[in-house]
Amino acid sequence: MHKVSKISVLGAGSWGTAVALLLARQGHLVTLWSKNISYLDCENKKYLPGINFPNNLLVTDNLKHALDTDYLLIAVPSHAFLDLIAQIPNVPKHGIAWLTKGIEPISYRLFSNILLEKYGPIPLAMISGPSFAKEVAMQKPTAMLVASNNELLQKKWQALMHSQYNRIYLSNDLIGVQICGAIKNVLAIACGISDGLSYGANARAALITRGLNEMVTLGKSLGATEQTFYGLAGVGDLVLTCTDNQSRNRRFGLYIGQGDSITSATDKVAQVVEGLHNAKQTATLAQQNQVEMPICTAVYSVISGVQTAAQAAASLMARDLNY
DSSP: OOOOOEEEEEOOSHHHHHHHHHHHHTTOEEEEEOSOOTTBSSSBTTTBTTOOOOTTEEEESOHHHHTSSSEEEEOSOGGGHHHHHTTOOSOOTTOEEEOOOSOOTTTOOOHHHHHHHHHOSOOEEEEESSOOHHHHHTTOOEEEEEEESOHHHHHHHHHHHOOSSEEEEEESOHHHHHHHHHHHHHHHHHHHHHHHTTOOHHHHHHHHHHHHHHHHHHHHHTTOOGGGGGSIIIIIHHHHHHHOTTOHHHHHHHHHHTTOOHHHHHHHHOSOOHHHHHHHHHHHHHHHTTOOOHHHHHHHHHHTTSSOHHHHHHHHHTSOOOO
C-alpha cells in the first residue's frame, strides 16, 4: 500500500480535472481548485460530463485552502499562469509541478524560468506527453512523461501518477519538453487548416515531418536536447494533436481552413485554443534566435490576418528549394 499524499491541482479545465481524477483514483487526497466552481459538483459538467468524482476528490474556490498541500500541480491556461503564481507566496516543500503547455504569452519566457526567477532554485516538474484529457479520465491506456530539474521530485510524480492505465516516463530536459508543448499546438493548427482546405494526407504528413524539424531547430537553439523531440513530448504529442479531432488546436485550424473567422472558429471550439497564443510566441522566438520556421510563421500570419489560409499555403509551396 503506497503512502497517501495531499495533492492540489490548480485549474479545473478538462486536463486539470482529468489528472485530478487520475491522482484521486490512486488513493490520494486531491483538491481541485478553480475560481469558478459552479460547473463542478460530483463531476465536471462543463468539460468532462458523466465522469463522477470519487469521494477523495474535493473541489474548492479557496486558493489559500488549496495551497495547504504536500504537492502542487498547476493546470491553468498559459495566459493565466503569471496571475496565478502571483497569488502563491510560498512554495510547498516538494516544489511546483505543472501541466500547462506553452510559453508565457507576454514575455515569451518558459514557465520554468519564470518559477526559478520568482522562487529561487526550487524543485520543478512538468508533466507532458500525448494525452487527451477525456481518454485519461476514462482510464484508457496512456503514456506520459515527467521532466524535472530534481530527481527526487521527478520520481515522486512518477510514483503518484503511474497506474495500470498510465505509464510514466522520465526526462531531465525541461527546456525541450516545454518547447515541444508549445510548438505542437501551432503545428496542429497548421494540419487542421490544411485538412480544412482539403489538401489531403500527403500535405498533412509533410506538415508534421517538416514541423518536427522546426521544433528541433528552435529547441536546440534554446539549449534543449535533440533526443527529446523524438520521444513522447515531441513526436508523440505532435502526432496526437495533428491527427485527431479531439485536439482543440486541430479543430480550430479545420474551421479556419473551411472559411471561418478567428472569432467564429474560437467560439466553435468553445475551449482555450493555446495555439492562438503559441503561434505568436513561436514566431517571435524564431526571429529572436534567427531560426527559420516557415510553417509556424505561416500559421501566425493567418491568425494575425496578414494572409488567408490559402495564401499562406501557397507561400509555403513557393519557398526556395533547399538542397
